[in-house]
Amino acid sequence: MPFLPPLSRALCLLLCLLGGAGLAACGAKPADPVPPLQLAVRGDAALGLRLITQYQCGTCHAIPDVPAARGVNGPSLQAFGKRSYIAGRVPNFPDALAQWLVSPASLVPDTAMPSMGVSPEEARHMAAYLGQLK
């Protein structure tokens, strides 16, 4: 385009680039609705609720549906499934949550939450229960 001044030429180039990017976005496959990390955990939420009662999580946390769970040391776990982060640090994916329940200090070294002796298998069920608290 020899008849266009340099500024207009640059503008044309920019518009072409933007158009191309828009086309590329439309052509991409839609994102998987379930993030890959969530696929690993398939726990039984009802069993998880009983395990949470048994491990006395309610001594430190207020948890809906758990008997006598009115602790004030830790944060309330109401609507935990809607939270973005575990302990304000770790992205709240079920796998990470299960690991957190087994050994909190392995993810957040200075946490006040103790490792209660939860097995990885039990943690999957507990994570399933906590994940569906919306």
Next chain:
Amino acid sequence: MSSPLPQQLQSVLAPAGEAADRIGSLSWVLIIGSLLIFVFVMVLLALAIGRRKGGRTVHTRLWVLGGGVAFPVVVLTALLAWSTARTPGWMERPPPGALVVGITAHMWWWEMRYRDPASGQEVVLANELHLPAGRPVWLGLSSPNVIHSFWVPALGGKMDMVPGRVVHLMVQVDQPGSWRGQCAEYCGEQHARMALHVVAHPPAEFDAWLAAQAKPAAASGAALLEEGKNVFLAQRCNACHTVRGVAEEGKLGPDLTHVGSRLYLGAGTLLNQPGAMAHWIAHTQAVKPGARMPSSSDMDAQALAALAAWLEQLK
């Protein structure tokens, strides 16, 4: 081995060793010196007010240069030289013969680490600093969380405990006795209930005390005590607390191997007398709100009594 409780409130003016004595005498010099200067100025003021017209005057320049420049320069320089000469120097490592104790400040309690001379193993204790009288003690101070400050007025000055650093403080007490100290740097909700007690023993008694503290918890025979131990494990107290010989994985809270031998519970919060243990376990958050330990108010009375009885006899 029962230890007497401190006989008086903590005070800078009641030193128990050389380091505190230096601070005590410096305090007295400052108090008496400033009092003398104050009285001198007040007398001058009274003379100036009462001066009759036409009486004898002192030249202004003498007051400005003498009282305003020369006097403070001489007094403050002398004080600086004297206090500098009495300030303990920095030491790269503990002097030979000194007892080394590691103290870690947690939120809100103190962890004490001794080296058992018999086994060479580290012995972890809490909230009480036991010392042999007449022997220098090197305290290695650190913090894993926020800035705390170690302050036992009878032993010496304050020393800030800065996260990521080990700072030291040399102390020595002359006579057996016990004193109170506390955290002197605001460190959170329960800063005010972060106290510690210092107990100085005659050297032989100290060695016996350390040997006893190095031992794991004694096996209990009685049915009630056995039940108490089972409650400790069933309630998962061991998730945070270690009782050597019973459960040793919990490191978040104070070591309870010999908790029954301590003067106080909860870092100087409750006098360790009959009934205090059960009260502390059931009402932790009422006694020390915000402490990391939850109140176990839902535990049934029989289990609580057994647990408290077992912990109380861990001496």
